[in-house]
Amino acid sequence: MTGPRVVVVGNGMVGERFVEALRTRDRDGRWRVTVLAEERRPAYDRVRLSAFFDGVSAEELNLHTPDDGVELRLGEPALRIDRERRLVTTAGGEVPYDALVLATGSYPFVPPVDGTDLPGVFVYRTLDDLAAIREHARGRRTGAVIGGGLLGLEAANALRLLGLDTSVVEFAPRLMPAQVDEAGGAMLRRYVEELGVTPYLGVATSALRPGPDGTVAALELADGRTVDAELVVVAAGIRPRDELARAAGLPLGPRGGVLVDAGCRTADERIWAVGECAAVDGTCHGLVAPGYATAEVVADRLLGGAATFPGADTATKLKLLGVDVASFGDAHGTTPGCLDVTFTDPATRAYAKLVLSDDARTLLGGVLVGDASAYPTLRASVGGPLPAPPLALLAPAGGAGSGAGALPAAAQVCSCNAVTRADIDAAIAGGAGDVPALKACTRAGTSCGSCVPMLKQLLDAAGVRQSTALCEHFDTSRQELFDIVRVRGIRTFSQLIAEHGRGRGCDICKPVVASILASLGTGHVLDGEQASLQDTNDHFLANLQRDGSYSVVPRIPGGEITPEKLIVIGEVARDFRLYTKITGGQRIDLLGARVEQLPQIWRRLVDAGFESGHAYGKALRTVKSCVGETWCRYGVQDSVGLAVALELRYRGLRAPHKLKSAVSGCARECAEARSKDFGIIATETGWNLYVGGNGGFRPRHADLFATDLSTEALIPLIDRFVMYYIRTADRLQRTAAWIEAMDGGLDHLRSVIVDDSLGLCAELDAAMARHVASYSDEWRDVLEDPERLRRFTSFVNAPDVPDPSITFTVARGQPVPARAADHRRQPVALGLPEVRR
Amino acid sequence: MRTLNWTPVCPLDRLDPDRGVAALVDGVQVALFRTGGELYAVDNLDPVGGAYVMSRGIVGSRGGLPTVASPLHKQVYDLRTGRCLEVAGVTLRRHRIRCRDGLVEVRLRQEE
Ligand code: SRM
Ligand SMILES: Cc1cc2nc3c(=O)[nH]c(=O)nc-3n(C[C@H](O)[C@H](O)[C@H](O)COP(=O)(O)OP(=O)(O)OC[C@H]3O[C@@H](n4cnc5c(N)ncnc54)[C@H](O)[C@@H]3O)c2cc1C
Ligand code: SF4
Ligand code: FES
Numbered sequence: 001m002t003g004p005r006v007v008v009v010g011n012g013m014v015g016e017r018f019v020e021a022l023r024t025r026d027r028d029g030r031w032r033v034t035v036l037a038e039e040r041r042p043a044y045d046r047v048r049l050s051a052f053f054d055g056v057s058a059e060e061l062n063l064h065t066p067d068d069g070v071e072l073r074l075g076e077p078a079l080r081i082d083r084e085r086r087l088v089t090t091a092g093g094e095v096p097y098d099a100l101v102l103a104t105g106s107y108p109f110v111p112p113v114d115g116t117d118l119p120g121v122f123v124y125r126t127l128d129d130l131a132a133i134r135e136h137a138r139g140r141r142t143g144a145v146i147g148g149g150l151l152g153l154e155a156a157n158a159l160r161l162l163g164l165d166t167s168v169v170e171f172a173p174r175l176m177p178a179q180v181d182e183a184g185g186a187m188l189r190r191y192v193e194e195l196g197v198t199p200y201l202g203v204a205t206s207a208l209r210p211g212p213d214g215t216v217a218a219l220e221l222a223d224g225r226t227v228d229a230e231l232v233v234v235a236a237g238i239r240p241r242d243e244l245a246r247a248a249g250l251p252l253g254p255r256g257g258v259l260v261d262a263g264c265r266t267a268d269e270r271i272w273a274v275g276e277c278a279a280v281d282g283t284c285h286g287l288v289a290p291g292y293a294t295a296e297v298v299a300d301r302l303l304g305g306a307a308t309f310p311g312a313d314t315a316t317k318l319k320l321l322g323v324d325v326a327s328f329g330d331a332h333g334t335t336p337g338c339l340d341v342t343f344t345d346p347a348t349r350a351y352a353k354l355v356l357s358d359d360a361r362t363l364l365g366g367v368l369v370g371d372a373s374a375y376p377t378l379r380a381s382v383g384g385p386l387p388a389p390p391l392a393l394l395a396p397a398g399g400a401g402s403g404a405g406a407l408p409a410a411a412q413v414c415s416c417n418a419v420t421r422a423d424i425d426a427a428i429a430g431g432a433g434d435v436p437a438l439k440a441c442t443r444a445g446t447s448c449g450s451c452v453p454m455l456k457q458l459l460d461a462a463g464v465r466q467s468t469a470l471c472e473h474f475d476t477s478r479q480e481l482f483d484i485v486r487v488r489g490i491r492t493f494s495q496l497i498a499e500h501g502r503g504r505g506c507d508i509c510k511p512v513v514a515s516i517l518a519s520l521g522t523g524h525v526l527d528g529e530q531a532s533l534q535d536t537n538d539h540f541l542a543n544l545q546r547d548g549s550y551s552v553v554p555r556i557p558g559g560e561i562t563p564e565k566l567i568v569i570g571e572v573a574r575d576f577r578l579y580t581k582i583t584g585g586q587r588i589d590l591l592g593a594r595v596e597q598l599p600q601i602w603r604r605l606v607d608a609g610f611e612s613g614h615a616y617g618k619a620l621r622t623v624k625s626c627v628g629e630t631w632c633r634y635g636v637q638d639s640v641g642l643a644v645a646l647e648l649r650y651r652g653l654r655a656p657h658k659l660k661s662a663v664s665g666c667a668r669e670c671a672e673a674r675s676k677d678f679g680i681i682a683t684e685t686g687w688n689l690y691v692g693g694n695g696g697f698r699p700r701h702a703d704l705f706a707t708d709l710s711t712e713a714l715i716p717l718i719d720r721f722v723m724y725y726i727r728t729a730d731r732l733q734r735t736a737a738w739i740e741a742m743d744g745g746l747d748h749l750r751s752v753i754v755d756d757s758l759g760l761c762a763e764l765d766a767a768m769a770r771h772v773a774s775y776s777d778e779w780r781d782v783l784e785d786p787e788r789l790r791r792f793t794s795f796v797n798a799p800d801v802p803d804p805s806i807t808f809t810v811a812r813g814q815p816v817p818a819r820a821a822d823h824r825r826q827p828v829a830l831g832l833p834e835v836r837r
Numbered sequence: 838m839r840t841l842n843w844t845p846v847c848p849l850d851r852l853d854p855d856r857g858v859a860a861l862v863d864g865v866q867v868a869l870f871r872t873g874g875e876l877y878a879v880d881n882l883d884p885v886g887g888a889y890v891m892s893r894g895i896v897g898s899r900g901g902l903p904t905v906a907s908p909l910h911k912q913v914y915d916l917r918t919g920r921c922l923e924v925a926g927v928t929l930r931r932h933r934i935r936c937r938d939g940l941v942e943v944r945l946r947q948e949e
Contacts, residue, residue: 059926472899504855504873506897507906507913532855536893536908539856544908548888796847796858796869803859805866805882805889 004098005032009078014275014291015103016043021299033070038077052130053158081248102273106238115208120216121232124155137162144229148175152235166197167227173202179327180367187351187369191323240277253279262308264297272298285312289416313415315379324372329365329382341390376454380411405461416447428462471508474501478731511535518654526788537616547817552590553615558625558643559586568608579814585622596794602779611777620659623647628665635665637682656729674702677735692739700736719768720753843942857892862943868892877916878934883907
């Protein structure tokens with residue numbers, strides 16, 4: 001094959017995108033492609049670079065797809081361009097080109113300050129930089145970042161995560177000066193301080209000083225202060241890597257960068273530049289989205305097209321551990337005559353500003369700090385009419401509610417990939433029925449991901465019903481499945497999947513069906529086929545730990561326990577060498593048990609009167625309590641007595657997600673009842689019932705449901721609440737999300753379980769009565785049955801050999817897992833359900 | 838030590854359909870599964886989580902392929918090839934398994 005050859009210098013994000021774009025469009029393979037890469041690894045997602053510190057591996061960040069038509073030479077930088085002979089020189093020889101694409105990116109700018117060459121001073125650009133930072137941070141205590149912009153704050157967060165006491169020095173009087181205004185900067189500063197990062201603003205760094213071992217130890221500031229720092233990251237801006245072009249005599253932009261026209265071509269008609277190294281009409285862009293646009297332009301031009309650079313969207317959104325910061329469009333309000341609308345909510349600590357045209361009709365830009373939920377919609381509306389009145393857009397929750405459905409067709413939905421609403425609508429019309437399909441056919445949502453919620457809204461707006469199918473084996477939702485099982489009296493998974501599903505099931509539908517069968521009272525969870533449906537926790541009636549051992553949590557209703565029982569727990573832990581800890585649920589966790597030890601441990605516990613605490617199940621966990629009127633001088637009711645009674649009533653009840661409760665003896669609320677799925681707070685005359693609270697990933701306070709109830713009136717309400725939840729909630733949907741998703745919300749719930757508007761109450765009451773009557777302790781049942789006990793062996797062919805991989809060391813006087821040093825912590829996605837509208 | 842011998846492990850009826858067990862073969866922890874009328878043997882070591890737990894995962898199917906999901910963090914593996922369906926480049930090592938006269942036998946596969 002002897003077609004023309006394009007040589008690409010640099011295999012960064014944009015270089016890779018260029019190659020991909022060219023190869024996709026060049027269907028008959030006209031161009032041969034050679035890529036010269038300075039880094040030793042193929043292109044990776046630099047935007048997500050910091051995820052490396054959360055344990056995301058280099059492989060996971062990889063962007064490069066191997067392609068037989070592309071020759072990728074790693075670790076072989078271009079050294080020189082010979083424009084006369086159309087050759088690029090590398091250490092390996094000369095590479096001839098017909099077209100040359102420069103995609104060399106930027107280098108971090110290091111200000112000329114004494115000491116930046118000391119060991120322990122780093123920049124933040126490549127995976128190698130981050131690996132070196134992690135290495136140097138080991139055993140060190142303090143760190144500092146020079147530069148308080150987007151990248152500097154990201155680096156500061158990384159240092160903080162590495163355990164360093166971190167400072168940020170910024171020359172400008174506020175953080176992220178390029179993106180946010182003064183008020184936004186002040187709000188940001190409060191957040192950053194709360195994370196434990198110390199900002200030094202409006203001051204320059206005058207020198208870096210070494211310690212006795214010759215590595216960096218401190219920063220000296222221009223105002224005379226010193227800042228301890230055994231590790232320093234310089235994040236003071238970037239400069240385009242234009243050295244090859246400069247040496248080849250190509251014109252540069254006024255502030256550096258390879259000067260190109262709107263077609264991304266340099267003064268030499270065979271040489272192009274893309275990404276951060278390109279000064280398009282004189283301006284360099286330091287973000288990936290405009291870079292991608294240049295890559296598409298050059299791919300088009302090489303194939304005879306006439307594409308031009310569409311202009312840049314400088315919108316940015318940063319997430320610094322829970323703090324959202326976004327700015328877009330004319331954030332600083334530099335358009336003549338423009339108007340500002342600002343909104344500050346000290347309670348939720350959200351700050352927002354919108355910049356509008358002088359007639360207040362057109363959105364020009366804005367800044368959001370704290371709550372950036374309105375960002376996707378707002379960003380897409382820049383330059384067009386406001387999708388809703390300014391206040392409705394800015395008030396918390398307003399942004400989400402205003403909806404993407406109101407966007408004009410030309411609005412850019414995904415700015416990373418330049419996809420407009422019209423593109424999305426066309427894809428939907430062409431049959432794309434869910435987010436993965438939209439990603440595949442438009443590329444929207446495949447880069448930073450911040451537009452994914454909008455994709456969902458646009459599907460909704462187009463009237464596409466998004467699937468409620470549980471998984472590929474069942475087309476039904478959990479609620480529908482529950483009704484099928486209940487109404488048809490189905491008792492096994494095989495029957496259910498044969499009649500109402502397909503395939504053999506999976507880790508999603510099997511535990512759901514196991515839970516439904518258990519809620520309907522179909523015998524012991526380890527009996528017959530049911531055993532094969534259970535998650536490992538339910539299968540061994542214990543919680544799996546990271547090293548393959550299990551934890552044991554006996555029930556301690558209301559947190560009340562006798563000295564005798566405490567002693568038994570102590571003895572069991574001592575005899576089996578278990579780690580013990582008081583849990584957040586007012587009971588005691590015994591950790592480090594091997595599978596074959598579980599029955600022996602439980603034999604001892606059951607004999608002493610303990611029973612399973614269901615810490616492993618999607619079931620009732622604990623009913624916490626305060627000491628209440630028995631002891632407390634403020635208590636007005638017996639909170640412990642009620643908590644114990646409730647825990648015994650609902651113990652063992654399987655549900656779509658775990659259920660927690662608490663009872664407080666007075667309004668001081670020492671048991672934190674309002675953070676529970678159902679919480680009870682004593683009043684002078686009875687009990688107040690709260691529902692739909694939780695802690696966890698998205699804390700929510702429970703709502704007041706009924707007041708001043710007698711104990712007799714309280715219990716049936718809880719029974720119905722819990723049973724109605726079990727019947728109608730989605731898989732892994734806690735009560736809070738269930739109520740939020742319910743049409744009519746709390747009022748509907750009240751009408752169903754207080755006024756019996758659906759005529760369901762008698763049935764719910766009967767179901768609960770059956771549960772209470774049929775409860776028996778799962779662990780006692782196992783110990784009495786050799787068939788069930790058989791499952792608790794280490795190896796089927798060597799039942800006497802304990803798992804040799806489970807070993808311990810001692811920490812603070814107790815055994816803890818000895819971890820293989822080479823096994824890095826992996827980040828784990830939170831398995832949280834998405835709320836459906 | 839790695840041998841290429843078939844090692845008898847247990848009677849077939851000790852393998853419940855769709856639920857794994859662990860076995861120790863020549864010092865290597867192996868997870869055995871019986872599903873859809875077939876037998877499968879893979880490493881018991883979860884390559885992502887780093888603990889020896891694969892035998893305790895949920896068995897099922899994805900698009901007709903027999904699968905097991907890690908009980909630690911739920912990555913799903915194709916039991917026939919050992920390939921992880923979620924994380925590119927991750928695989929479970931497979932071993933040979935057969936049933937002779939009602940007895941399940943395993944033969945370790947050497948490093949590929
Ligand atoms: C042991 C304990 C921590 C401790 O040492 O104190 C604990 C440990 C675990 N929690 Fe928890 N949680 C414990 C109290 C809590 C609390 C506090 C409470 O209950 O008052 C909360 C916040 C309250 C709440 O749930 O609303 C809590 C919120 C979570 C969540 C987030 C739930 C959410 O809705 O966002 C999870 C994840 C999940 O369930 O999906 C979780 C999951 C877990 C799991 C099951 C994770 C897992 O799958 O391995 C841990 C199992 C530990 C084990 O093997 O025993 N744990 N967890 C506490 C056990 C209490 C008990 O006696 O049963
Ligand atoms: C930590 C971090 C976070 C970021 N976050 C965001 C964000 O949230 N949003 C956003 O839009 N952007 C973000 N960016 C910027 C984004 O990564 C860049 O805009 C993008 O990578 C630019 O792509 P590029 O291909 O032009 O340059 P690069 O990705 O830097 O690639 C250039 C490549 O060329 C190589 N090279 C240089 N000279 C030569 C030579 N002579 N021969 C061979 N190879 C050479 C370099 O080694 C490099 O691998 C972030 C950057 C960093 C560092
Ligand atoms: S909630 Fe009330 S009764 Fe209970 S301990 Fe606190 S102050 Fe005392
Ligand atoms: S806006 Fe970044 S992926 Fe769509």
